[in-house]
Amino acid sequence: MNHEPPERAAVAALAEEFLVSLREWIAIPSIGADPAHHGDVARSAHWLADALRADGWPEVAVWDEGPALPAVYACWPAEDPAAPTVLVYGHHDVQPVDPLEAWEHPPFAGVVVGEELIGRGASDDKGQVAMHLLGVRAHLAATGATAPAVTLKFFVEGEEESGSPHLADLLAGHTADLACDLVVFTDTPLYARDAPTVNTGQRGVLGAEVVFTGGTSDVHSGRVGGGIPNPATAIARLVAALHDADGRVQLPGFYADVVEPTAVERADYAALPFDEADWLAATAGGARAVAGEKGWSTLERVWTRPTAEVNGISGGYTGPGLKTIVPRDASVKLSFRLVPDQQPARIASALREFVAAHTPEGVTAEVRLRGDGVPPYAVDVTHPANVALYDAVQQAFDQPVRYSRTGGSGPAAVLHDVLGVPVVYLGATLPDDRIHAPNERVVLPLLLRGAEAAARLWRSLPERLS
C-alpha cells in the first residue's frame, strides 16, 4: 500500500487552521473601489503581513507609500543561494458587494456550506493567496526543512479590482526586492471541477469611447429630419462596420500581430468537456446562441481570439416614450480584447484611423482612450517552469490536466515586462465561483489541491530550472 505523498498529508494536517485563518481575512471588507473601505484595504494588508510573520516568513513589509493602496511584500530565502527565486503574485482587494440583498449569507461572514466557503474574496483572490500561504507551510512540513527549496517572494497588491493603475510604478520602484527568475500568477480558475487545467494566458484589453457630434443642439426631426447628418445613425454605422460577415474585426492591421495558440493547446481545448447549452446558461448570462469569428470554437473565441465589443451605446432621447429629435451627438463605449502579440498602443492607433475613415461629413469625432490598456499575455508552454507546474498540478489533482486560458485581463504582462521574467499561472478556483457577483464562493477541497500543487512545485523547481 502506497503512503500518501508528504505534501498531501501536510496540507490535510493544516486544513483546519487554513479555513479558520481564511475566514478571518474574508471578514475584512477590503473593497478597493469604495474610498470608505480604504481603511479596510489597509487592515487587510496588515492582516496578511501578520499571517506571513506568524508562518515564519523572515522578511515581511506592507508597502503603503501611495498613491497605490497598500500592497504586501514578503521574502523567504532558500538555504541554497543558487536556488531560483520565484515571486507569487496575487491581490487582497475585493469587489463591491451590491446588490447586498441578493446574498444568501452575509458577504463577510465566511459561512461554510458543505465543501464551499461563501464570501466576497473567497475565490477572488484571498482564497488563492491563502492557498499559497498554505502551500509554503506544506512544502516546509513535507521537506522537513526550515527554509523553502526556492527563494520565495510574495507580492500581493491592493488595486487589482481597480485595474492595477499603479502596479507598473510600484514594481519599478521595488525592482531589487522583486527581482526573481519566475512569476507564479495566482488569480485564474481551473476550467471545471472535473477538468483541472493549467492556465496559459489572459487576453489584454483596450477600452475607448467614441463620441460623434453633429450640431450644437438636438433639433426637431420634423423640421430637419432627412436633411442633416444624424450622429446616432453615424455611430451605428461605425459600429456595424467594426465586424465583417465572418465576425472579423475590421480595424486596419488588427490581426497583424496575432499569435495563434499552439496545436497542443487547441487539441486540449477540443478535449475539454463543453456543453453549449450549459455554457450559455451558466457562463454567458443566459445568452441564446453562440456567435463570433468564423473558424474558431467558442472556447477558442473567448480565450485566444481578439474582439471588438460594444459595452455601451447612447445618443439622443432615451427616456420613456418618444421625442422626435435628430440628436446633437451619440457615443459608443468599446472594449477590444487583445491576444499575444497585439499591443494596446497599436490597436489604439488603428481605432483612431478606423474612426476617421467612418466619420461622415458634418460630424466630428472624438476618440477617448481609457488609459493605456492592458497587454495580453501567454505562457510559453514548453518552458521548464510551466512543465514543472503542469506536472505538479497533475500530481496534486490525480487527474489528467489540460491547458486552458482566460478570456479576461490581468497584469501578467506588466509583471513580465517590468520584471523581465516568465510568468506561469497556478490557480485552483472555478469559473462559476460567482466572482464579482453575489454569493461568491470557493470550493475548499480544490484550494487544498492547489496548495499541494504549489508545495510540489517548490520542491521540484530547483531541479527543473537547473
Added chain:
Amino acid sequence: MNHEPPERAAVAALAEEFLVSLREWIAIPSIGADPAHHGDVARSAHWLADALRADGWPEVAVWDEGPALPAVYACWPAEDPAAPTVLVYGHHDVQPVDPLEAWEHPPFAGVVVGEELIGRGASDDKGQVAMHLLGVRAHLAATGATAPAVTLKFFVEGEEESGSPHLADLLAGHTADLACDLVVFTDTPLYARDAPTVNTGQRGVLGAEVVFTGGTSDVHSGRVGGGIPNPATAIARLVAALHDADGRVQLPGFYADVVEPTAVERADYAALPFDEADWLAATAGGARAVAGEKGWSTLERVWTRPTAEVNGISGGYTGPGLKTIVPRDASVKLSFRLVPDQQPARIASALREFVAAHTPEGVTAEVRLRGDGVPPYAVDVTHPANVALYDAVQQAFDQPVRYSRTGGSGPAAVLHDVLGVPVVYLGATLPDDRIHAPNERVVLPLLLRGAEAAARLWRSLPERLS
C-alpha cells in the same frame, strides 16, 4: 390714386383691439402637457368662447366632455343657405415653458418689442387663431354685411401639442356640427418674412422603439466577449441597414406609395431664397453639413421626402468610465417622417418585416409602436379653394407668393379623413418664431396680413367654389 382695399383698412382699424385681446389670451398658461395647467386649458377655451360671442358669433360652445381637453366650437351661418361651409382648424393649448430662465421676458406677459409680441402661444397657435377672429371681423366690416359670405365654423382643439390623441373621436362625435365643404388649417408658417408662401402639405410620422435582447443579464466581456451575440452591435447593424449609400430608406416597399411633389411646387422650392449656412445655423441646430437622400435639395428632403431618423439609441453601460460588459439588451427609438400617400400602418408592417430580417440568431426583437402614427397630408394645389387661398395671400402680402410645405406633422389628414373634405393651409407665422422654445414670438404685421388674406378669402370663396 387707388384706395386701400377695404379688408386692409378694416384690419388696420381693428389692429389695436386685436393686440389687447391676444395679450389677454396669452396670459392664460394653457399648457396641455402639464396636468397642473389643465384648469388653464379650460380657462383658455372659455376665454376664446367669450371672445367669439363678443364678436357676434351666434353659436359658440366649449366641448368639455372628456377625455379630450376642452375644445371650442363656433358657427356663423352665411345669409345664403347655398353658400359653402368652411371649417377653420386651430388649437389653443401651448407648449411648456422650460427652461424658464432662458426667457428674456415672462412667457405669459405678452410683452411687445417693436413689431414682435413675445409669449408662449404667440405664434403656436393662439396668434394664428386670433388672426382668424380678426379676419372674420374684417370680412364683415369690409363687406358691410351682418353675416359672412360663407358659413364659417371654428374648431379649436386643446390637445394638439399632446399629439391630438382624441381628435378623431372628437370629430366623429360631432360630425353634424362639423360638416363642411372645406377645412382651413391654421398652424403652419410662411417660409420667410420676405418670402410669403402657401403651405401645401405636412409630413406624417410614425414612432417606434426596437428592443433587442440577448441573454438574461449583462455579462463580463472578458469571459464571453467574442463568443455570444452582442445586442448593442446588433442594434447598430439594424440602424446601419436602414439607409443605403444614397440615403434611401431600406424598409421593404418604403417608397411604393410615395407621391412626389408637383413640378410647380418643386420649381417654387428652387426659387425660394435658401442660404445653406444660414439654414444650418438657424434651423438645423448648428449642424455642420447638409446630408440626405441623393437627388433632392435640402428643402425637398425636409418637406417632401420620407425619412428614418434615430431619435435615441441606448444599450449597456452609459455612465462615466468603462464597464467591460456584453450588454443584455439594446434599443433604438426611431421616427419615420411620411409623405403622401404613405400610410403609418403599412410602414409599421414594413418595419416589423425589416427588423425580423435583421435580428441575428440568439437575439429576440420587440417592436413597440408609438400609437398609430400621424398620416401625411398634401393639398391638391389645383383645387379651386387652394387657388382662391393662394390669390388671397398674394393680394394681402402684396408680394409674389410661392408654395412651401412643412416637414413636421399635424392632424390635417385626420380632419380630411373624418370630415371627408379637402384641407388647405393659411398661416402667417415664421419658421424662426421659436415655437416650443424659450422666447417664442410672433411678428404682428404678418398676422395682420394673414387676417386680411382670410377676409379676402371669405369674400371670394362663394364664387370660386361655385
